[in-house]
Each structure stands twice: as structure tokens, then as C-alpha cells.
Amino acid sequence: MAFMKKTLMPFVALLLFAFVAVGCGGGQAAKSAVDTSNHVPQDPALRITTQEVMDLFKKEYGDAPLIEETLKKNKSFLMVDARPLPRFQEGTIPGSIHMPPAAVEANLNKLPKDKLIIFYCGGLACHLSPEAAEIAKKNGYTNVKVYYEGDPGWKAAGNYLISETSYVKRMVDARDKENVLVVDSRPALVYAKEHIPGSVSIPWVIFDQKKGLLPNDKSTNLIFLCGGHHCDLSHFSASAALKMGYKNVKVYSAGVPDWKKAGNPTWGNESSGIVAAPSTGASATISADDFKKAVASGNYTIIDVRGAREVANGMIPGAIHIPDGDFMGDFDSAIKKIPTDKPVIIHCATGARAAGVFFVIEDEKVKFPKGIQYLDKTIQIRADGTFTIQ
Numbered sequence: 159m160a161f162m163k164k165t166l167m168p169f170v171a172l173l174l175f176a177f178v179a180v181g182c183g184g185g186q187a188a189k190s191a192v193d194t195s196n197h198v199p200q201d202p203a204l205r206i207t208t209q210e211v212m213d214l215f216k217k218e219y220g221d222a223p224l225i226e227e228t229l230k231k232n233k234s235f236l237m238v239d240a241r242p243l244p245r246f247q248e249g250t251i252p253g254s255i256h257m258p259p260a261a262v263e264a265n266l267n268k269l270p271k272d273k274l275i276i277f278y279c280g281g282l283a284c285h286l287s288p289e290a291a292e293i294a295k296k297n298g299y300t301n302v303k304v305y306y307e308g309d310p311g312w313k314a315a316g317n318y319l320i321s322e323t324s325y326v327k328r329m330v331d332a333r334d335k336e337n338v339l340v341v342d343s344r345p346a347l348v349y350a351k352e353h354i355p356g357s358v359s360i361p362w363v364i365f366d367q368k369k370g371l372l373p374n375d376k377s378t379n380l381i382f383l384c385g386g387h388h389c390d391l392s393h394f395s396a397s398a399a400l401k402m403g404y405k406n407v408k409v410y411s412a413g414v415p416d417w418k419k420a421g422n423p424t425w426g427n428e429s430s431g432i433v434a435a436p437s438t439g440a441s442a443t444i445s446a447d448d449f450k451k452a453v454a455s456g457n458y459t460i461i462d463v464r465g466a467r468e469v470a471n472g473m474i475p476g477a478i479h480i481p482d483g484d485f486m487g488d489f490d491s492a493i494k495k496i497p498t499d500k501p502v503i504i505h506c507a508t509g510a511r512a513a514g515v516f517f518v519i520e521d522e523k524v525k526f527p528k529g530i531q532y533l534d535k536t537i538q539i540r541a542d543g544t545f546t547i548q
Contacts, residue, residue, distance in 0.1 A: 197282045198306070204291060206276060206303040208311040211237075214274075222467060223393035224252040224320075225411070227538070235274040239309075240286040249319030249408050251278070251312050259289040266297055278305035318396040318407040321381060323420050326410045329381065330356055338379040339372070340410075343391035345482070345514025347521070352426040354383065354417055361514075362391040363486045365398055376403045383410040383417075385510030388536050390465065415508070415536075442516060444503055444531040446547040452503055459497050461504045463515050468507060472539035482511040485518050493524055502530040509534035 214235050222228045229252060237254040239246050246256040257265055269275055275294060279286040291304045305311070309319065329338045333356045340357040342349045349359040360368045362384075372380070380399055382392035389411075396409045418424065444452070452458040453474060460477040462469055469479050484492040496502060506512040512532040519530065536548040 194282075198285045198288055200306050201288070201304070204288070204302065204304040206305050208305075208307050208315050211276065211305055211312070212315060212317070223390035223397075224409075225390050225393060226387040227471070229253040233273070235276055236270060237305075238269070238275060238277045238287075238290065240277050240279045240290040241284070241309075244325075245280065247322040247325045249309065249321050249325070251309060251317075252320050252409075254320075257290065259286055259293055262290050262293040263297065266294075269294060269299060271299070271301075274301050274303060275299060276303045276305050278308040281308045281310040282306055284308060313405070316400050318393075318400060318409055321408045321410050323410075323412055323416050323422075326354075326381060326383075326417070327420070327422055329379065330354060336379065337375065337377065338381065340381045340383065341372075341392075341395065342414075343382055343384045343395040344389075344414075344510040345486075345517075347517035348385075348510050348513045350427055351513070351517075352414070352424045352428040354414065355423060355425050357383070360395065361486075362395050363483045363514075365395055369398070369402065372399065372402070372404070377405055379406045379408070380404055381408045381410050383413045385508035386413045386415040386536060387411050388507040388538065389413060389510055390468070390507075391510070413508075414510075442520075442531060443534040446533075446535055449503065449505070449533050449535075449547065452501075457500060459500045459502045461496060461502060461515075463504060463506050463511050472541045472545075473543060474505075474539060474545060475543045482506065482515050485515050489518065489522060493519065493522075496526075498526055498528070501528040502526050503533065504530070505533040505537055507538075508536045 218232050218234055219228055232253060237251050238257050239250045239254040240258050242258060243256060246254075250256070255268060257268065262269075275291075277287040277291040277294070287306070287308065288304050291302050294302050313319065326340070329336055330340060332338075333340070340354055341360050342353050342357045343360065343362045343365075345361050345363065346359050349357075349361070353359070358371055360371055372378075380396070382396045382399070384391040392409045392411065392413065396407050399407050414424070453460060456476065460474055462473055462477045462479045463482040463485070464479075465481055466479075473479065478495065478497075480492050480495050504512040504515050509532070513534060516530065516532040533547070537545055538548075539545040
């Protein structure tokens with residue numbers, strides 16, 4: 159028995175050593191599973207992290223949707239995407255400009271001296287952003303950072319990207335082959351009027367009721383759109399999709415207006431030549447000039463159907479604010495807020511929500527004795543109530 163103990167002890171010790179050695183070796187193998195050999199060297203003085211970039215966005219924009227008006231308010235930093243143009247068009251961080259290293263010196267006028275300039279590209283192995291940053295530094299720019307984690311880090315942290323028309327067109331054309339879904343966030347009646355081929359209608363105002371139309375596969379390339387750069391519906395929808403766990407979310411901020419401007423086809427009643435005459439007997443839409451005259455006259459009831467955040471930044475004097483969601487949620491209460499003693503004109507930011515409200519009123523067969531129209535154009539309203547129409 160004593161002999162067996164003496165014989166077994168070294169054997170057990172050897173087994174224990176072998177187990178520990180293998181365990182340690184396995185740990186080392188696990189640690190080295192991520193290959194960093196192709197990562198570009200990082201300059202600590204230039205490095206800015208994903209969290210720091212997100213903190214800048216939070217400080218500058220709060221939780222406002224990243225539409226054109228919001229992005230224009232940025233006074234502190236500029237994101238510069240140094241990747242090739244097709245990658246920029248596929249999806250870029252909101253508010254970014256495109257400037258690969260070869261284009262920096264020819265476009266120095268686009269780099270402000272009074273802002274932090276943050277160059278980024280395709281991740282930790284991408285050399286384009288540090289190269290672009292060095293060129294900017296050599297030309298006298300001192301307030302420069304490199305976001306080495308780039309757009310992969312931005313997406314991994316739960317953020318969406320902005321896509322351009324050329325990329326969306328490629329995805330629409332290849333939708334039978336690609337794992338992609340284009341989602342129209344405008345009101346359903348506006349979608350029915352005209353929409354991008356193959357897109358599905360999930361209006362933001364009823365997103366919770368219709369989100370089941372989104373695919374089960376959380377890796378699906380989701381592209382949300384609405385009525386253009388001033389429309390926030392697609393941004394709200396994209397943020398909601400990210401909270402649902404979708405990993406590849408984009409916003410086509412240029413939306414339907416740019417799609418049509420590029421000469422791309424649309425589906426829907428309007429593009430098919432089916433145009434229903436409004437029950438008012440007059441044109442459903444009002445021209446920009448007539449809208450301006452109507453506001454100046456004071457003889458019209460102006461209904462602003464934008465969101466509370468938007469009207470807080472500026473509203474036409476005398477207009478009545480009734481968010482479009484009120485018409486979808488409690489139509490009877492919303493319609494009672496509109497006086498009937500004057501002609502009524504509905505507007506939003508881009509025309510999409512105004513059209514949605516107009517056609518809901520039409521669908522509900524509500525009559526206005528003096529007539530009702532909507533502005534189907536982009537309108538920007540300043541804090542003092544003055545406005546411009548595009």
C-alpha cells in the first residue's frame with residue numbers, strides 16, 4: 159500500500175502538471191484567437207474611442223433624430239469618412255463628409271479650423287484614416303483625432319449608418335439575392351400613392367403594431383426611409399429596430415425625393431396613373447407661392463402635424479399644432495381641434511406626414527366647407543416663425 163502511494167504520487171503530480179500546462183496553453187490559444195497582426199499602429203495622442211465619439215454625439219445632439227436640421231447645429235466636431243466612395247455610399251456615420259487620403263489636400267477648405275476633426279475608415283486594420291489625419295496635420299490642422307475602430311465599432315455599439323441613393327438602388331435591384339429589406343416609414347396612404355419597388359410599409363406612427371413584419375433574422379440589412387433629409391420618421395424607426403436587436407441598420411435619409419430625382423422608378427397608385435380626385439373638388443396640394451400668400455393673408459387655418467421636438471424649434475405664427483400621430487391614434491378627438499370657418503392647409507417638414515393626415519381625413523369622409531389642402535414640399539421653419547420652402 160505504501161509502495162503504491164509512493165508510485166502513484168509522482169504519476170498524479172505529472173498528470174496535474176500536464177493538466178495545468180494544457181489549461182494554460184488553451185488559455186493562451188484563446189487569447190491569441192483574435193489576430194491583431196494586421197492592425198494599424200495607433201497613436202495614443204490621436205486615438206479616440208467609440209464611447210468618446212458617442213459621448214460627443216450625445217453632448218451635441220442629445221436624443222434628437224439625426225436629420226439635416228439636427229446635424230447642422232453641430233458646432234464642435236466633424237466626422238470624416240476616409241474610405242473609398244462605394245463604402246461611404248453604402249453606409250456612413252451620420253453627419254460625415256467623404257474624404258479619402260488622396261483628396262485631403264485638394265479639399266482643405268472643407269475642414270474647419272474651429273472644430274475637432276475625426277477621421278475614420280473601415281476598422282482597426284484600415285490605414286486610410288491615420289493617413290488622412292497625417293496629411294491634415296502636415297497642412298496645419300492640430301485639432302485632429304483618428305477613430306481607429308471606425309464604422310465597424312460604431313455599428314457594434316448599436317448605432318445606424320446613413321446610406322445614399324446609389325447603394326439603395328443596388329440593394330433594391332438585388333433584393334432577391336441579398337438579405338435586405340427596405341422599409342418605408344411614411345404613412346400608409348402616402349406609401350400607397352408612391353413608393354420604392356419592393357419596399358414594405360411600416361409607418362412610424364404604428365410601428366409597434368406592424369413591427370412583426372420585420373424579419374426574424376437579426377442580421378438582415380434593414381434600410382429605413384421616408385420623405386427626405388428633413389423627415390425624422392425613418393430615424394425613429396431605425397432606432398427602434400436597433401433596440402429590437404437588429405445589427406445591420408441603415409437610414410436612407412435622402413428618401414423618396416432623391417430616389418425620384420435620380421430617375422429611379424416607383425410603384426404605387428400615382429406612378430401607375432391612378433389619381434383619385436379629392437372630395438373637396440379642388441387640388442389636394444397647394445403650391446409654395448400660394449402657401450406663402452395664404453400664411454401672409456391670415457385667412458387660412460394652418461395645421462402643423464410635425465412632432466413636438468420639431469415645433470419647439472420654430473412654428474408658423476398662428477398655426478395649430480396637432481401631431482400626425484393624434485389622427486392615427488384618436489381621429490375623432492384630433493379632427494375636432496380643426497376649425498371649420500376658414501380654408502385649412504396642413505403641413506409637416508417634407509409633405510409626407512401632411513399627406514398622410516390629408517388622406518386619412520379624406521378616407522374618413524370628413525368635409526370642410528371652405529376646403530382643405532396640404533403642402534407637399536419641404537419647409538424649414540426658423541425660431542422666429544419665418545420659413546423657406548424647397
